[in-house]
Amino acid sequence: MRKLFVIGIGAGDPDQVTVQAVKAMRQVEVFFVIGKGAEKQELLDVRTAILAEHMDRPYRIVEIPDPPRDRAPADYQGEVRDWHDRRAARLGDAFEQVEGVGGILVWGDPSLYDSTLRMVERVLERGAVFDYEVIPGVTSVQALAARHRMVLHRIGEPVHITTGRRLREEGLGSSAVVMLDGDCSFTEVPGADIHIWWGAYLGMPDEVLIEGPLRAVEQRIVEVRGRLRAEKGWIMDVYRLRRG
Structure with missing residues (x-):
């Protein structure tokens, strides 16, 4: 070659x-x-x-x-x-x-x-x-931001991209984009003032988007994610968390 x-x-x-x-x-x-x-x-x-x-x-x-x-x-x-x-x-x-x-x-x-x-x-x-x-x-990160029509950071704030494993180990600062999270680690993040923007199969015909206060929508995301993965045999998803 x-x-x-x-x-x-x-x-x-x-x-x-x-x-x-x-x-x-x-x-x-x-x-x-x-x-x-x-x-x-x-x-x-x-x-x-x-x-x-x-x-x-x-x-x-x-x-x-x-x-x-x-x-x-x-x-x-x-x-x-x-x-x-x-x-x-x-x-x-x-x-x-x-x-x-x-x-x-x-x-x-x-x-x-x-x-x-x-x-x-x-x-x-x-x-x-x-x-x-x-x-x-x-990237799926860019696609997520575009589909939710959002900026990934506040003014002057860094963009933090991590994995579900690291989110569980290190916790959430002010904001993070999370990839490779097969365990729905967002359910383990403490706090009542957290917002989530979640997307699966971004850019594909089966694309699904969910957004809202984390505590209000987390179980819905878990249920939708589990159902889609069972139906298709695989899932690609990514999400952003932000405090405040």
């Missing part, structure tokens, strides 16, 4: 794919997709729909099975590192079978809570030789 494009494709809406991303996709001959199994086939379908809308040349899709991992390990950091290593090994094997230009389509942007670039670096460390280029994309 001569070159690899790592392309951010936004939160799911084909219209959020940038012109730069489309130009990069149209140079790709083989797209690599890490498969998530039958339950998450829709994630592959969305990528396929984006390619069908924007590609103007023949291309192939190579699906790579995602190695399993423990979702509740005693050593979280160690488990994730091991998982990334096993993913990188599978990617490296797939890269070796391709001549020309490859591409990986990344949900949102490759810089934010995504492991693709770490895996590409691991493949290079193993001795593979190719150039790679990163194309930014619209």
Whole structure:
């Protein structure tokens, strides 16, 4: 493989794919997709729909099975590192079978809570030789702010983006955007003066938005989230919390 494009494709809406991303996709001959199994086939379908809308040349899709991992390990950091290593090994094997230009389509942007670039670096460390280029994309954080028509910070205030795990461990300051929260950690945040802006499947036909005082809407979010995940087999959601 001569070159690899790592392309951010936004939160799911084909219209959020940038012109730069489309130009990069149209140079790709083989797209690599890490498969998530039958339950998450829709994630592959969305990528396929984006390619069908924007590609103007023949291309192939190579699906790579995602190695399993423990979702509740005693050593979280160690488990994730091991998982990334096993993913990188599978990617490296797939890269070796391709001549020309490859591409990986990344949900949102490759810089934010995504492991693709770490895996590409691991493949290079193993001795593979190719150039790679990163194309930014619209993140779910940006999509959430746009759909709720909000600014993510007060005047002069920093933007804090964290995970559900860290929110439980560190608590909430004045404001935070929270990703990767499969445990609905907002229910454990104390306080009566907290507001939440929540969104799931942003940019997709099944998009759901809920907003309001946290204590008034938290159970509704838990119930809606649980029902949607059970129906679809997967969920992508993000939310913002703010005190005062």
